[in-house]
Amino acid sequence: MSGKLTVIGLGPGDTRFLTPEASAALEAAEAVYGYGPYLDRVPARAGQARHASDNREELDRAGAALAHAATGATVAMVSGGDPGVFAMAAAVIEAIEAGPAEWRGLELVIVPGITAMLAVAAKSGAPLGHDFCAISLSDNLKPWEVVEKRLRLAAQAGFAMAFYNPVSRARPHQLDTAFDILREELPDTVPVIFGRAVGRPDERLRTLPLAHARGHMADMATCIIVGSAETRLVERPGRPALVYTPRRAGDE
Amino acid sequence: MSGKLTVIGLGPGDTRFLTPEASAALEAAEAVYGYGPYLDRVPARAGQARHASDNREELDRAGAALAHAATGATVAMVSGGDPGVFAMAAAVIEAIEAGPAEWRGLELVIVPGITAMLAVAAKSGAPLGHDFCAISLSDNLKPWEVVEKRLRLAAQAGFAMAFYNPVSRARPHQLDTAFDILREELPDTVPVIFGRAVGRPDERLRTLPLAHARGHMADMATCIIVGSAETRLVERPGRPALVYTPRRAGDE
Numbered sequence: 231m232s233g234k235l236t237v238i239g240l241g242p243g244d245t246r247f248l249t250p251e252a253s254a255a256l257e258a259a260e261a262v263y264g265y266g267p268y269l270d271r272v273p274a275r276a277g278q279a280r281h282a283s284d285n286r287e288e289l290d291r292a293g294a295a296l297a298h299a300a301t302g303a304t305v306a307m308v309s310g311g312d313p314g315v316f317a318m319a320a321a322v323i324e325a326i327e328a329g330p331a332e333w334r335g336l337e338l339v340i341v342p343g344i345t346a347m348l349a350v351a352a353k354s355g356a357p358l359g360h361d362f363c364a365i366s367l368s369d370n371l372k373p374w375e376v377v378e379k380r381l382r383l384a385a386q387a388g389f390a391m392a393f394y395n396p397v398s399r400a401r402p403h404q405l406d407t408a409f410d411i412l413r414e415e416l417p418d419t420v421p422v423i424f425g426r427a428v429g430r431p432d433e434r435l436r437t438l439p440l441a442h443a444r445g446h447m448a449d450m451a452t453c454i455i456v457g458s459a460e461t462r463l464v465e466r467p468g469r470p471a472l473v474y475t476p477r478r479a480g481d482e
Numbered sequence: 483m484s485g486k487l488t489v490i491g492l493g494p495g496d497t498r499f500l501t502p503e504a505s506a507a508l509e510a511a512e513a514v515y516g517y518g519p520y521l522d523r524v525p526a527r528a529g530q531a532r533h534a535s536d537n538r539e540e541l542d543r544a545g546a547a548l549a550h551a552a553t554g555a556t557v558a559m560v561s562g563g564d565p566g567v568f569a570m571a572a573a574v575i576e577a578i579e580a581g582p583a584e585w586r587g588l589e590l591v592i593v594p595g596i597t598a599m600l601a602v603a604a605k606s607g608a609p610l611g612h613d614f615c616a617i618s619l620s621d622n623l624k625p626w627e628v629v630e631k632r633l634r635l636a637a638q639a640g641f642a643m644a645f646y647n648p649v650s651r652a653r654p655h656q657l658d659t660a661f662d663i664l665r666e667e668l669p670d671t672v673p674v675i676f677g678r679a680v681g682r683p684d685e686r687l688r689t690l691p692l693a694h695a696r697g698h699m700a701d702m703a704t705c706i707i708v709g710s711a712e713t714r715l716v717e718r719p720g721r722p723a724l725v726y727t728p729r730r731a732g733d734e
Contacts, residue, residue: 246503247501249498249499250499312596312600314609314611315610316611319603320608320611320726323607323611326724334717334719335718338724340605340607342499342601343600348564348566351566352565352592353592355592356565356572356574356575358566358616359567359568361615361616362615364610364613364614364615366612372612372730380613383635384635384639389615389636464575465586469586469589472575472578477568477576477623
């Protein structure tokens with residue numbers, strides 16, 4: 231079977247994060263599938279079909295791209311950030327697992343990208359400079375109790391944390407609940423970074439102590455990093471403080 | 483103060499992972515500092531000084547680059563993968579914190595890169611497709627007991643895990659101890675991926691169940707991903723199985 235699907239990480243925001251491997255894969259594609267705002271970042275190319283879809287239709291989108299590839303075409307699926315981190319790679323593989331046997335014969339290539347937490351971390355210093363975890367706060371696909379359990383264990387483990395999908399209109403209060411749980415487990419002074427639209431022209435970064443972190447400070451375009459008990463600030467005259475987690479750990 | 487230090491993530495292996503932002507920062511530098519094998523990946527440029535150092539001299543290297551920038555120069559420090567993940571960004575900020583006050587007046591820019599776990603994950607499927615953590619197994623900078631505690635809590639939390647610095651000549655048995663701990667907490671069937679030199683010509687990927695994972699299968703160039711209890715294999719005729727962690731979680 232000659233069809234091929236390439237799942238491409240665009241990185242956050244503009245093309246300065248787009249790797250040469252991702253650019254080459256976009257050029258080679260006969261058709262590109264993806265969530266509308268991500269597709270809009272891909273320059274139009276003569277003869278290349280584009281199929282935009284809604285953000286909530288991940289499995290349908292994956293199935294459409296796989297069915298297209300199964301006709302023998304070279305198809306691309308674009309994803310913000312890295313496709314393997316709370317993005318399209320897992321959805322595509324779920325679709326392969328549940329789909330017709332011929333989809334398992336397709337060539338599948340996953341092209342990594344800069345995921346949001348790495349861009350937010352770079353902008354603020356090195357808050358993920360030691361052991362850390364990444365958690366989706368969405369309860370679309372897991373019970374909220376699982377999120378709460380993971381937050382407590384992550385804090386007890388001493389991980390810095392990155393939160394993806396921190397809020398939505400359907401669950402405006404859960405992020406406040408998450409901060410309440412962390413305040414039970416961590417010092418009030420732990421730095422919390424809200425990175426919104428990092429890598430885009432309207433990028434905004436805000437750092438404040440856990441004691442003052444509130445759910446309304448985030449929207450779905452925000453990636454949040456919560457430090458560990460060891461995460462520190464280095465103050466600088468005339469510049470924002472640097473936030474970093476030392477490489478040395480364990481004086482706990 | 484006009485000096486500038488840019489800490490640049492080269493990504494894993496060859497230049498197909500080097501972002502346009504990283505390329506531009508390398509071009510702009512008057513001098514480039516870094517661990518020898520990373521510097522070797524940067525094409526030579528007329529008039530650009532290169533300062534290679536040993537891998538164990540991170541704080542010295544950071545200090546040398548900062549002192550150079552403080553003369554008013556535009557200096558680059560290169561890092562494999564992403565500089566914010568077990569790499570040079572935290573070391574540079576530690577050096578700023580401990581160094582002369584004038585270093586706080588320098589412009590510091592951190593350019594993110596594709597970190598090893600994202601490249602290994604992309605090669606194998608989507609093993610980090612749901613909540614996950616990243617742990618350095620080195621006990622150079624933290625007591626081994628902290629590593630053991632984090633492994634247990636991460637397994638109990640249901641995180642997939644990526645291990646950096648999994649072994650060294652000084653501690654050949656610790657990775658076996660880590661697998662023993664995980665076998666107490668997780669099913670024997672959990673997939674373990676050993677990704678060595680991913681993105682380089684001698685790249686090697688090996689996946690096997692936790693029951694059969696052994697410390698001698700890794701060296702310092704290996705990034706290991708251990709699935710959660712929900713991580714699955716999708717078998718394919720004539721192709722390696724895809725390893726993925728479903729986006730849906732919590733049937734635990």
